Amino acid sequence: VRRLGVLTGGGDAPGLNAVIRAVVKSCLFSHRVTPVGIYDGFSGLVEGKAKELELDDIWGILPRGGTILGTTNRHNPFRYPFRRPDGVEEIVDASQAVVRNFEKLGLDALVVIGGDGSLAIAERMHRELGLPVVGVPKTIDNDISATEVTFGFATAMEAAADALDRLHTTAEAHHRVMLLEVMGRDAGWIALHAGLAGGADVILIPEIPFRFEPVIAKFRARERRGRPFSLVVVAEGAAPQGGSQVFQAEDKVTGWKRLGGISYLVAQEIAERSGYEVRVTVLGHIQRGGSPVPVDRILATRFGVEATRLAVEGQFGTMVALQCGEIVSVPLSEAVGHLKRVPVNSQLVKAARAIGIVFGDEDP
Numbered sequence: 001v002r003r004l005g006v007l008t009g010g011g012d013a014p015g016l017n018a019v020i021r022a023v024v025k026s027c028l029f030s031h032r033v034t035p036v037g038i039y040d041g042f043s044g045l046v047e048g049k050a051k052e053l054e055l056d057d058i059w060g061i062l063p064r065g066g067t068i069l070g071t072t073n074r075h076n077p078f079r080y081p082f083r084r085p086d087g088v089e090e091i092v093d094a095s096q097a098v099v100r101n102f103e104k105l106g107l108d109a110l111v112v113i114g115g116d117g118s119l120a121i122a123e124r125m126h127r128e129l130g131l132p133v134v135g136v137p138k139t140i141d142n143d144i145s146a147t148e149v150t151f152g153f154a155t156a157m158e159a160a161a162d163a164l165d166r167l168h169t170t171a172e173a174h175h176r177v178m179l180l181e182v183m184g185r186d187a188g189w190i191a192l193h194a195g196l197a198g199g200a201d202v203i204l205i206p207e208i209p210f211r212f213e214p215v216i217a218k219f220r221a222r223e224r225r226g227r228p229f230s231l232v233v234v235a236e237g238a239a240p241q242g243g244s245q246v247f248q249a250e251d252k253v254t255g256w257k258r259l260g261g262i263s264y265l266v267a268q269e270i271a272e273r274s275g276y277e278v279r280v281t282v283l284g285h286i287q288r289g290g291s292p293v294p295v296d297r298i299l300a301t302r303f304g305v306e307a308t309r310l311a312v313e314g315q316f317g318t319m320v321a322l323q324c325g326e327i328v329s330v331p332l333s334e335a336v337g338h339l340k341r342v343p344v345n346s347q348l349v350k351a352a353r354a355i356g357i358v359f360g361d362e363d364p
Ligand code: F6P
Pocket: 011, 073, 115, 139, 140, 141, 183, 184, 185, 236, 288
């Protein structure tokens, strides 16, 4: 391998730049390989937007959030949005453009840093187009199954726990119920960890459909003990048991769920049923922006170094992963398509329950 491409795909996560930096540095310092940055995810491959990377390009990026290469989650080469001269957009298969640009750029291998969606595209590029690809898992949601943890998760958790600390004092001052909505469409890892770290009273996650009764009972029990305020963490994918009519109907009208904001519906329902004064904070992309915390920088660096080594050794169709504290490689085909959700009987959930945290599925 003499020229190694690297691209970032899907939503960003703090630590992407640390991976890029590690790929570039290990290419230059350990393997005498030329790193080539592909811009804006897979669209850079389809449209040939790329540049050889030098040390100058990566200086100072370790603590920076985002990605110096840019990213997008709209551009799948197999279903590519192509704008015709008359302005109409149509979906085309642009995978042969990827193959052509691979050759044009002289790439011998490609590191794809992405979440489940981007890694599935990488796997297909390897399987159907025969391209030499190595994957690096990325998501703040921590829901990629083959790896124990992804970079960006710790940074997101820290932002969410900090938000809870701040909400705590104002909740106490006003005797309010405060809802904090955090990211996690399919999995409640951020909500569960941040809730534990930030002293939440209730944690609502997609894996445990909830009822309002136990949640409100928790507020009342706290009030009886002289604590007439409560903190609730809501993962954006959380839903009530049976998927109440109200939620589904209002979703269609407002689009709230799609845009983030399920917690407004939860809050309204809590307020109406309990009479408590309720306020909502949607943390949103604050969880994805900003500087990665040190553990994310270290994991991202280790992933970048190992992905480069795998590429240089010709071990394609693989993905790096963290297992038992070691960076290992797993087949991309086994890594994609299986979301890692919070096991409802895990030690972590049990520990939360043991200290009185309510998930909304408790018996009356
Ligand atoms: O998968 C990462 C994630 O941050 C999810 O938690 C969230 O639902 C989604 O991305 C938001 O995506 P976008 O930035 O496209 O709104």
